[in-house]
Amino acid sequence: KAGVTQTPRYLIKTRGQQVTLSCSPISGHRSVSWYQQTPGQGLQFLFEYFSETQRNKGNFPGRFSGRQFSNSRSEMNVSTLELGDSALYLCASSLGAGQTTDTQYFGPGTRLTVL
Amino acid sequence: AQTVTQSQPEMSVQEAETVTLSCTYDTSESDYYLFWYKQPPSRQMILVIRQEAYKQQNATENRFSVNFQKAAKSFSLKISDSQLGDAAMYFCAYRRRGSNYKLTFGKGTLLTVNP
Numbered sequence: 529k530a531g532v533t534q535t536p537r538y539l540i541k542t543r544g545q546q547v548t549l550s551c552s553p554i555s556g557h558r559s560v561s562w563y564q565q566t567p568g569q570g571l572q573f574l575f576e577y578f579s580e581t582q583r584n585k586g587n588f589p590g591r592f593s594g595r596q597f598s599n600s601r602s603e604m605n606v607s608t609l610e611l612g613d614s615a616l617y618l619c620a621s622s623l624g625a626g627q628t629t630d631t632q633y634f635g636p637g638t639r640l641t642v643l
Numbered sequence: 644a645q646t647v648t649q650s651q652p653e654m655s656v657q658e659a660e661t662v663t664l665s666c667t668y669d670t671s672e673s674d675y676y677l678f679w680y681k682q683p684p685s686r687q688m689i690l691v692i693r694q695e696a697y698k699q700q701n702a703t704e705n706r707f708s709v710n711f712q713k714a715a716k717s718f719s720l721k722i723s724d725s726q727l728g729d730a731a732m733y734f735c736a737y738r739r740r741g742s743n744y745k746l747t748f749g750k751g752t753l754l755t756v757n758p
Contacts, residue, residue: 571746632746
């Protein structure tokens with residue numbers, strides 16, 4: 529089975545622009561979660577989508593949004609980029625139905641640099 | 644809100660020796676999962692081991708084992724016979740049981756393995 533893929537792997541943007549990141553989960557997985565990783569704040573939960581619906585949301589401003597498509601692929605969008613949005617953005621996929629043995633598998637991440 | 648604390652920012656171990664990474668957490672929930680994830684320099688996060696809170700038996704996965712002390716809210720990871728490939732950032736994480744797939748991470752412990 530192919531793992532979680534994220535595109536692009538690297539991205540450079542300037543302040544004020546917007547950006548869209550993509551995540552393709554493992555085949556058969558219906559849950560996709562997004563995390564922001566920075567040296568200062570560590571790993572922080574952004575949101576989780578399951579069957580095209582946002583199921584959980586972290587404490588990020590409204591500039592951060594996401595969506596999930598019928599094939600479970602997910603995108604996250606950041607509008608009006610700020611320097612502090614520079615980070616590694618990770619997505620994780622899982623079956624998502626609350627099974628005891630369900631495990632979240634992470635993608636390689638997208639490194640976003642805001643200049 | 645749940646919190647996860649890793650008090651050791653960095654640890655080092657000699658190859659073939661044993662090392663223990665510490666993790667404490669705070670939650671008012673009685674049923675949850677705990678995880679140790681490994682993030683090598685290539686950045687792909689990999690699940691090392693998981694523990695279900697309702698299980699008293701400590702989880703083991705080959706050279707990796709945990710010491711889960713529910714009353715003390717402690718969840719340490721022991722790596723036996725350390726190998727050079729074990730060098731990575733290790734994150735302790737918490738998740739509530741059920742359909743909430745949000746992972747709460749500690750700040751991480753950078754493990755160096757010396758030959």
